[in-house]
Amino acid sequence: MSYSVDLRKKVLKIREKEGLSIKQTAQRFHLSTASITRWLKRIEPAPCSSRRRKIDxxxxxxxxxxxxxxxxxxxxxxxxxxxxxxxxxxxxxxxxxxxxxxxxxxxxxxxxxxxxxxx
The missing domain is CATH 1.10.10 (Arc Repressor Mutant, subunit A)
Incomplete structure (x- = not known):
């Protein structure tokens, strides 16, 4: 599932402000712990590749x-x-x-x- 960058930033900001663990944050926002862990490693999504996708x-x-x-x-x-x-x-x-x-x-x-x- 893909989440917006704004949602990621808000969730991580609340986590930091309230001192929640990864598991507590996941439970509070109904997310997986893997998502929270990935977000902590990189908030911004990976840049798009430059491959050509459309064919005339x-x-x-x-x-x-x-x-x-x-x-x-x-x-x-x-x-x-x-x-x-x-x-x-x-x-x-x-x-x-x-x-x-x-x-x-x-x-x-x-x-x-x-x-x-x-x-």
Whole structure:
């Protein structure tokens, strides 16, 4: 559970003012002792990472149309994200890759389905 920084500061200020132990503070505010202990070690939350989280939907659709046989790791390299981000975006937007059942094992062929586009 994530708590605001203001709540953390208030709880720790009251703890210090009243001289409460970690266990007493946890009981009074209905929190876990682990939360209080973590807050004592670091009041401010950890800074956000600088990784890129959003993928442009139109750019991804164009990439799927341009490179229908590309692996997700190849798309991830082009977009500068991890493969899981590509997988999640494809799933979220309903982009699918269907293997052609008539093709042989050694050949990678398939059709790409982009929702809302008739081919």
């Amino acid at each position: 939907k139109e750019a991804l659709i164009k990439d799927v149309e341009d490179y229908p046989d590309a692996y997700q790791r190849e798309r991830a390299a082009r977009f500068g994200v991890c493969p899981k981000a590509i997988w999640q975006a494809l799933k979220r937007w309903g982009l699918t890759y269907k293997k052609n059942s008539a093709s042989s094992q050694g050949r990678r062929r398939g059709t790409t389905a982009v929702p809302g586009k008739n081919r």
